[in-house]
Amino acid sequence: MSDSIIHYFTIAIVAIGFAVIVFLYASAPKGLSEAVTRSQVALGVYSVDKELFDRGVAQFRADEFAAGRNSFERADPEKRDAATQFYIAYSYYREGWGRVSNDDALFAKGLQAAKRAAELNPDLAINDESLKLTTPFALRAELENGLKMTIDDLNPLKLFRERK
Numbered sequence: 001m002s003d004s005i006i007h008y009f010t011i012a013i014v015a016i017g018f019a020v021i022v023f024l025y026a027s028a029p030k031g032l033s034e035a036v037t038r039s040q041v042a043l044g045v046y047s048v049d050k051e052l053f054d055r056g057v058a059q060f061r062a063d064e065f066a067a068g069r070n071s072f073e074r075a076d077p078e079k080r081d082a083a084t085q086f087y088i089a090y091s092y093y094r095e096g097w098g099r100v101s102n103d104d105a106l107f108a109k110g111l112q113a114a115k116r117a118a119e120l121n122p123d124l125a126i127n128d129e130s131l132k133l134t135t136p137f138a139l140r141a142e143l144e145n146g147l148k149m150t151i152d153d154l155n156p157l158k159l160f161r162e163r164k
Helices: 004-027 031-044 051-063 065-075 082-096 104-120 137-146 156-160
Strands: none
Touching: 051 065, 051 104, 065 082, 082 104, 082 137, 104 137
16 A cells, blocks of 8 residues: 555544534534434434334323423423424413413423424424314414413303313
């Protein structure tokens, strides 16, 4: 092997090592799994953990909203999947909804997640027959209306409304 090939090979290894160090410094991962996830995002091969997502949907349908959100957040740690963010927003809506009043803190968190879902995929429509709101925009409107104080909040017939 000639000396020039060895020099080029050494320069290439040093450049790759430098790029890895810059990437790790810039992304500041807290552990190896986070570093792998961020490198998947950078390379464009990121995907959600299907098993954790399915577990989250099952917990959501069983009205275990906090546990479902935990599964969804672990399935999509980088918050890059619109469907996962939609289910997170819907879980905040369902947990925060009340016949007399809504939990504004949960509705605000749900609104943030619904906005993320709409930004990630504006055309998202969930095919889940157990949900009455199937788009991030419909869910976002419901959450925004729940955060507003209006004269309808004093309506006694509000006690008979249904959760969506």
